Each structure stands twice: as structure tokens, then as C-alpha cells.
Amino acid sequence: MVNVLVVGSGGREHALSWKLSQSSKVDTVFTAPGNGGTQNNVSINVDDLDGLADFAQKNNCFTVVGPEDPLAAGIVDKFNKLNLPIFGPSQKAAQLESSKIWAKNFMKRNEIPTARFEIFDDAQKAQEYVKSLDYNVVVKADGLAAGKGVIVCDSNDEALAAIQTILVKKTFGDAGNRIIIEERIDGVEASYIALSDGDVAIPMASSQDHKRIFDNDEGPNTGGMGAYSPTPIIDDDLAKIIQEQIIEKTILAMKNEGILFKGFLYAGIMIRDGKPYVLEYNVRMGDPECQPITMRMDFDLYDYFAASVDGRLSSLPPASWKSQFAVCVVLASKGYPESYSKNDEISGFDSIPKGSFVFHAGTKKSDGKIFSNGGRVLGVTALGDTLRSAIANAYSATQKITWSQKYYRRDIGKKGLSYL
Ligand SMILES: Nc1ncnc2c1ncn2[C@@H]1O[C@H](COP(=O)(O)OP(=O)(O)O)[C@@H](O)[C@H]1O
Ligand SMILES: [Mg+2]
Structure with missing residues (x-):
């Protein structure tokens, strides 16, 4: 039996630790730092690579990394050097995500289909290039920008403004030292x-x-x-x-x-x-x-x-999958992705029907009660024999969870229905 350490604190990490804890080979699943839904939380942050390695060593853990930041920081290389088993890509392999420019050049030299592009570090040259094009573009900061470094443009003016934002105003800091300007693909x-x-x-x-x-x-x-x-x-x-x-x-x-x-x-x-x-x-x-x-x-x-x-x-045998569809509706705090309140008590977890599961993200547990602790708070996830029934099951479970600041989209999965 092995212990597992899942690194991260979102819905993804709750889902991974939930699934891993069902393995007959796994003893205890720890999550660092975890959230209100994960078991055996360890208060070590995802950027404390030394602390994580130390914990994994002392507790005989197989480590699983959820988010990109520790991967880009080289957590896998560090653990490998210490002979600690860890699932995830090395720092070099993580460049596929941590540098969008590295990834685009990699795709180009290996003929992997991607939008045509140019790379710039000079705002003026970038602007001249945009003016010379007869199609819409997307402007992307090179580095990790927490999902905010990509600007999809509807016009030349928007593209010129995007270049200013990333290269001149440095809104994304050093992640925006270089940019990609690529063709916008409408699909x-x-x-x-x-x-x-x-x-x-x-x-x-x-x-x-x-x-x-x-x-x-x-x-x-x-x-x-x-x-x-x-x-x-x-x-x-x-x-x-x-x-x-x-x-x-x-x-x-x-x-x-x-x-x-x-x-x-x-x-x-x-x-x-x-x-x-x-x-x-x-x-x-x-x-x-x-x-x-x-x-x-x-x-x-x-x-x-x-x-x-x-x-x-x-x-290994091919991975086998339940034939059912699964739908996850994220419950967020009102105001997200801008400002929102925290520390609101959430209830209804006991009434979730079988076949549905509530994964936690921005939550914390205190005195046995669950409180909101972030923008994306819960992921109500349900199975169903059809996409339509999985959607219905997820929304019906969603109704059981209550708190004053609950917000969610009503149309998750709808885009898929039109293809059936
Ligand atoms: N070439 C493109 N054409 C059209 N839309 C794009 C293009 N590149 C990115 N996008 C849109 O922008 C979003 C974010 O871009 P992405 O490259 O996934 O960066 P990140 O997830 O790091 O923000 C995509 O999910 C997609 O909707
Ligand atoms: Mg993306």
C-alpha cells in the first residue's frame, strides 16, 4: 500500500483525490493544501517545493500534481532527484504550457496543426504587422498568466490595444515580455x-x-x-x-x-x-x-x-469508461470573476442524490461546517445515460446546495445537445 499526496486545492484536486482514494493499492490520500472537501489536508502551499518533498519523503507518498505552476517551477525534477515517485511532466516538458512561444515553435517545426503566427517583443513592429493583415488575430502573452493573458480581437484597433496592454503596460508582468500574434480561428x-x-x-x-x-x-x-x-x-x-x-x-x-x-x-x-x-x-x-x-x-x-x-x-489494458455522460456545474460566489464575498456558510450537502457528487474548490471547513473561500466554490457533478439526463441530474443536485451568494450558469452542456 502506498500513500498519495495530491498537490493543489481546486475541484480538480478534490476529484483526483476522491478517485485515488478508491484504489485498493492506496492507503491514505493527503492533499496539500486542499480545501473544505478534501480529506487529510496538509497545510503546505503548492509553491513550497521543499516542504512538499519533505512531507512526501516522511510519509512514503506517491505525489500527484494538479496545477501548472509547480510543474513549471520544476517540482517533478526536484522529486526525481530525491528518488521520490511523482506523476507529472518535467520542467522542460512543461514548457508546452509554460511558454506559449515555445509551444508554437514546437508545433511549427513538427507540423502539428495550429493557427499561423508571428512572435514579437517590440510593440511598434507588432503593430505594423497587425496593420498588414487582412484577418482577425488573437494576441497572447508568452508566459503563465492565470488564464488571463490571451486577448481575442474583433478588429485591428482591439489588436493594437492588446499589444499595448501586454507589451507596453506589462499587465501580465514578465509573462508578457514577448507576445504571439496568431490568426483567429472561428470554429x-x-x-x-x-x-x-x-x-x-x-x-x-x-x-x-x-x-x-x-x-x-x-x-x-x-x-x-x-x-x-x-x-x-x-x-x-x-x-x-x-x-x-x-x-x-x-x-x-x-x-x-x-x-x-x-x-x-x-x-x-x-x-x-x-x-x-x-x-x-x-x-x-x-x-x-x-x-x-x-x-x-x-x-x-x-x-x-x-x-x-x-x-x-x-x-496496461485500455482505460475503460462508464458509457454515461457526466456534467459538472460550477457554483460560484456572486460577483466572481471580479470581487465577491467569502466566509458564507453553505448547506445542503446531505441531500445530494446518488449518482451525483459535489467536488469542493473554494471552500473551507470549520467546526464541521462548510464556508465559501473563493470565487469558484463547488463543482456539482452528475452522471446520466444521455447528455440531457446528465444535465438534468446535475441541475437537480445543484438545487440542493444553498447559500446566499450562490451563482451558476443555467446552460452547461447545452452546446453539446445541438450536436446530438
Ligand atoms: N487562434 C485562436 N482563434 C480563436 N480563439 C482563440 C485562439 N486562441 C485562443 N483562443 C480563445 O482564447 C481562449 C484562451 O486561449 P488559450 O490559448 O487557451 O490560453 P489560456 O487558456 O492560457 O488563457 C481559448 O479558450 C479560445 O477560446
Ligand atoms: Mg486555455
């Missing part, structure tokens, strides 16, 4: 996640996130207001194309460049005229996508994590 967006050991990549599941705060994709971007899996937007034929021409090609190209990619490889995909383009890579599970995907897993997740670390995924 349908979906996510595709696989699990790799550096050699082979096992498809996890397709999913679709809902980034904007309001229904019908209006209002500002958020960390994600809900997700469902699988998405009918990616049918079997398209899944095969993405698996072979994007995921496996990426893993092989990384290997050929001397970088073994171990961990979750997440491709953000835009589909235009039936053809998939990579908008970005993430080197970890998405949140909220992790929540519906985890609920559909019909296999021992620990086995696959351990095999990824040891480079023996090809010896």
Missing part, C-alpha cells in the same frame, strides 16, 4: 486529454468547458463555469484524428527532441471545417473538466499514474 472549441508515459498516450476523454461567466458564453472569462464529458463535438472519427495527428505526434516529437512527456497532455482544440487546430497545450488536467472526466473513469487511476511514471503504460 467550435473542445478539449482532448490523454495520459502519457513518454512513449504511448492513452486517450482519457473528450470534454467541453464553459469559460465565460454568463449564459450563452457572454461576459468575461473565468477559470471555467462548468464542463461535460464526452462531447459529441468530437465524434469517433475526429477523436482518432486528434489522437494520431496531435497527441501521438506531440509525444513522439517531444521524445525525438529528447524530452519525455509524462503526465496529462491536454490539447485545447478549435475545430473549423471539420479540421482540428491546437490553440494551446496544458500539461495537466483541466479544471473543471477533470471533475466530469474523473466521474466516468472505470479503472484504477493510481495504476495508470504509476505506469506513467515507470514508463509501462503499454502493458
Whole structure:
């Protein structure tokens, strides 16, 4: 039996620790720093790599990293040096996410389909370039910017302003020292996640996130207001194309460049005229996508994590999935993604029906009660035999949870229904 340490504190980490704790090979699952829903919380922050390594060593832990920041900071390299088992990509492999420029150049030299682009560090040159184009663009800061460093532009003027924001005003600090200006691809967006050991990549599941705060994709971007899996937007034929021409090609190209990619490889995909383009890579599970995907897993997740670390995924049976759909509705605090209140008591957890599960994100537990502690507070996740019934089940469970500041989108999954 092994102990597991899950690093992070969101809905993704609650879902991972929930699933890992069901493994017959896993003893105790610790979460650092965790939230009001996770068990065995350890108060070490995700950027305290020494503290995490120390804890993992003392408690004989297999470590699983949820968020991108510690991966980009080299947590896997550090643990490897200390001979501590850890699931996730090395710092070099994490460049697929931590430098959008590195990723775009990688895709270009390996002929992985992505929007055409140029790179700039000089605002004037960038502006001249935009003026010379006859299509709309997206302006992206190179580095990690907590999901805020991408500006999708509707006009030349917006693109010029975006260049000012990132390169001149430095709104995203050093993450914006260089920018990508790329063609805006108008299509349908979906996510595709696989699990790799550096050699082979096992498809996890397709999913679709809902980034904007309001229904019908209006209002500002958020960390994600809900997700469902699988998405009918990616049918079997398209899944095969993405698996072979994007995921496996990426893993092989990384290997050929001397970088073994171990961990979750997440491709953000835009589909235009039936053809998939990579908008970005993430080197970890998405949140909220992790929540519906985890609920559909019909296999021992620990086995696959351990095999990824040891480079023996090809010896495992294909991952089996519940045939049901899963839908996750994120409950946020009113006002998010701007200002919102915290410390509001939340109730109703005892009335959640079977087949649904409430993953915690921005919550904390005090005297046995649950209080809000962040913008995205809970992920109410439910299974259903059809997408429509999974949506109905998720919303019915959503009604059981009450607090004064509860806000959620009413249309999670609706985009998928139109494809069925
Ligand atoms: N080339 C593009 N064409 C159209 N939309 C894009 C393009 N690149 C990004 N986007 C939109 O911007 C969002 C954020 O961009 P992404 O590259 O995923 O960065 P991040 O998740 O780091 O903010 C995407 O989910 C997508 O909706
Ligand atoms: Mg993204």
C-alpha cells in the first residue's frame, strides 16, 4: 500500500483525490493544501517545493500534481532527484504550457496543426504587422498568466490595444515580455486529454468547458463555469484524428527532441471545417473538466499514474469508461470573476442524490461546517445515460446546495445537445 499526496486545492484536486482514494493499492490520500472537501489536508502551499518533498519523503507518498505552476517551477525534477515517485511532466516538458512561444515553435517545426503566427517583443513592429493583415488575430502573452493573458480581437484597433496592454503596460508582468500574434480561428472549441508515459498516450476523454461567466458564453472569462464529458463535438472519427495527428505526434516529437512527456497532455482544440487546430497545450488536467472526466473513469487511476511514471503504460489494458455522460456545474460566489464575498456558510450537502457528487474548490471547513473561500466554490457533478439526463441530474443536485451568494450558469452542456 502506498500513500498519495495530491498537490493543489481546486475541484480538480478534490476529484483526483476522491478517485485515488478508491484504489485498493492506496492507503491514505493527503492533499496539500486542499480545501473544505478534501480529506487529510496538509497545510503546505503548492509553491513550497521543499516542504512538499519533505512531507512526501516522511510519509512514503506517491505525489500527484494538479496545477501548472509547480510543474513549471520544476517540482517533478526536484522529486526525481530525491528518488521520490511523482506523476507529472518535467520542467522542460512543461514548457508546452509554460511558454506559449515555445509551444508554437514546437508545433511549427513538427507540423502539428495550429493557427499561423508571428512572435514579437517590440510593440511598434507588432503593430505594423497587425496593420498588414487582412484577418482577425488573437494576441497572447508568452508566459503563465492565470488564464488571463490571451486577448481575442474583433478588429485591428482591439489588436493594437492588446499589444499595448501586454507589451507596453506589462499587465501580465514578465509573462508578457514577448507576445504571439496568431490568426483567429472561428470554429467550435473542445478539449482532448490523454495520459502519457513518454512513449504511448492513452486517450482519457473528450470534454467541453464553459469559460465565460454568463449564459450563452457572454461576459468575461473565468477559470471555467462548468464542463461535460464526452462531447459529441468530437465524434469517433475526429477523436482518432486528434489522437494520431496531435497527441501521438506531440509525444513522439517531444521524445525525438529528447524530452519525455509524462503526465496529462491536454490539447485545447478549435475545430473549423471539420479540421482540428491546437490553440494551446496544458500539461495537466483541466479544471473543471477533470471533475466530469474523473466521474466516468472505470479503472484504477493510481495504476495508470504509476505506469506513467515507470514508463509501462503499454502493458496496461485500455482505460475503460462508464458509457454515461457526466456534467459538472460550477457554483460560484456572486460577483466572481471580479470581487465577491467569502466566509458564507453553505448547506445542503446531505441531500445530494446518488449518482451525483459535489467536488469542493473554494471552500473551507470549520467546526464541521462548510464556508465559501473563493470565487469558484463547488463543482456539482452528475452522471446520466444521455447528455440531457446528465444535465438534468446535475441541475437537480445543484438545487440542493444553498447559500446566499450562490451563482451558476443555467446552460452547461447545452452546446453539446445541438450536436446530438
Ligand atoms: N487562434 C485562436 N482563434 C480563436 N480563439 C482563440 C485562439 N486562441 C485562443 N483562443 C480563445 O482564447 C481562449 C484562451 O486561449 P488559450 O490559448 O487557451 O490560453 P489560456 O487558456 O492560457 O488563457 C481559448 O479558450 C479560445 O477560446
Ligand atoms: Mg486555455
